Amino acid sequence: MKLKLDLHPIFKDGAQIEAALSSIIDEAIEKRATEVEIIPGKGSGALKKTVLRFLDRPDVKARYHRIEKDSDNFGRLFVHFRHERMASAPSASPSRARQIVPVACVCCQASLRIPYDELPAEIVVECASCGSPNRVVVTLGRSGLPQARADWGYDAVDAGSQSIPEL
Ligand SMILES: [Zn+2]
Incomplete structure (x- = not known):
């Protein structure tokens, strides 16, 4: 599953951008998405820097696997997730006690x-x-x-x- 976050509508509000990024990461972890695509918008270098700075925070960094930067000029970022810890955690359903x-x-x-x-x-x-x-x-x-x-x-x-x- 892949999620997408388009930052166009909120590009002027730094606090809102962080909140949006934070919630999409929560959602990705909750839904076990493998990838989140972040679209800062074409030509918005400052916004992309804000996103990268956020993603570089140690507490945020701990939550995803790696970042991939788009090679074309749209400035998209892909945040990849791994869910190994969750996959190996005991799940409630398979062997429920009688x-x-x-x-x-x-x-x-x-x-x-x-x-x-x-x-x-x-x-x-x-x-x-x-x-x-x-x-x-x-x-x-x-x-x-x-x-x-x-x-x-x-x-x-x-x-x-x-x-x-x-x-
Ligand atoms: Zn009886």
């Missing part, structure tokens, strides 16, 4: 612990107290917490034998 949600047995009301990997989930468990199969559906509730609902699980257990007609 979650447990409690639910009352549909038969004897004993507390069942339902393990699930991701939502929504449907798990058939046998109650340890009464032996009844429970079909438990776990969904994400409005509060952002998982909600489990238990129902009879006989049809899941007897899958294939359609002997009991539902009322």
Whole structure:
């Protein structure tokens, strides 16, 4: 992904230029862009110097990989990014720990612990107290917490034998 920052509209305001540069660097890091193209505008040598001075600040320099200057006369600058540190950082999703949600047995009301990997989930468990199969559906509730609902699980257990007609 590449981002572009055109400095034409704000070329007179030094503080605004720094703010714009700072925010595009934030955005590049956040979105993991590989390159930001900065367009100071043709013939605006002073502006380009302002940009280079900003990019040369140690705190700013630490945030990107390298600068590349355009060879043509448009004065564009390309700021390249590397995101190795972020790439190797542990990410939240791939190996999430298995979650447990409690639910009352549909038969004897004993507390069942339902393990699930991701939502929504449907798990058939046998109650340890009464032996009844429970079909438990776990969904994400409005509060952002998982909600489990238990129902009879006989049809899941007897899958294939359609002997009991539902009322
Ligand atoms: Zn039970």
